[in-house]
Amino acid sequence: MRNDNSPPPPESGSSISTDRPWFTRRSTLVVGVAALAPAALAGWVLTQAFAGSGPDGQARPAPLPASHSALSPGQRDAKPGSTPSESASTSPGAGTSSPAAAPAPAKGPLTGRTVVVDPGHNTGNFKHTDEIDQQVDIGTNRKECDTTGTTTNSGYMEAEFTMDVSKRLRTALEAQGAKVVLTHETGDRAWGPCITERARIGNEAKADAVVSVHADGVSAGNRGFHIILPATVKSGSADTAKIVGPSRELGERIAGNFARATGSAPANYLGSGTGLVVRDDLGGLNLSTQPKVFIECGNMRDAKDAAQLTSPEWRQKAAQGIADGIVGFLGG
Ligand code: ZN
Secondary structure (H helix, E strand, C coil), rough: CCCCCCCCCCCCCCCCCCHHHHHHHHHHHHHHHHHHCHHHHHHHHHHCCCCCCCCCCCCCCCCCCCHHHHHHHHHHHCCCCCCCCCCCCCCCCCCCCCCCCCCCCCCCCCCCCEEEEEECCCCCHHHHHHHCCCEEEECEEECCCCCCCCECCCEEEHHHHHHHHHHHHHHEEEEHCEEECCCCCCCCCCCCCCHHHHHHHHHHHHCCCEEEEEECCCCCCCCEEEEEEEECECCEEECCCHHHHHHHHHHHHHHHHHHHHHCCCEECCCCCHHCCEEEECCCHHCCCCCEEEEEEECCCCCHHHHHHHHHHHHHHHHHHHHHHHHHHHCCC
């Protein structure tokens, strides 16, 4: 399913909180910027849009789809004295480390930073429904430990997709100098982890950023990506007050870079075209003490989106876009 711990969602995605006032304001800004910005400036607009200058986000325009050619990966958040992504931009093999030896970590803008990457679901969850259905405490309420995730119509599992993108993302981030922790790896466990443990891994790693990778499963015709941001919640062990602001900046950075790297547009079925939604029902966000977002990379049930999600080349672009967003957020 589309999220990590909810019952099957309504096809329209109506469980999403899309009618908050800031979305309306943001939507208006998008229209204005889109109308004024020539195509050649689209990349610049994206970069500026996610500069993170506003204290509460209200003054910043929302993500826009943009031509991939408008801004090369190496340009996106370059700062003097840094060497952003030349060494790791689009080569799948860049930064690949040997599992046998302890390789010298790459030096880069993320040196000294820790990023936790959470591959949504687990391919084994389908065979362990009793285990993943056990209830866990997410602070605000109790929910299932984990869910199976969705599939494309041809049977490509969301959990396969999330693991593949997460590994590519790890490679890209390590090439920038980051320490990367995955919440689970292929074959290392039969099911899960529970959403509570996924959150705890990010917290205990004191991660500078956490990204949970997903793909959505709604009806055909619904297309595009969106980023899920934590709502302000305080109940039981959930208290997101300190992460709501930085998580929004992280999400905006990822949204802009993901759109540029993949050419994908923000979701056409929620988020009012911003590619951003806020939710208060996800344990993985409610229990996080570190800046964290979910990304739904596309709709597995839409044939056009599925064609992208099943493409290794597209998944590499997706991972690079997410990595670029994290580099931007962490000040690379
Ligand atoms: Zn999912």
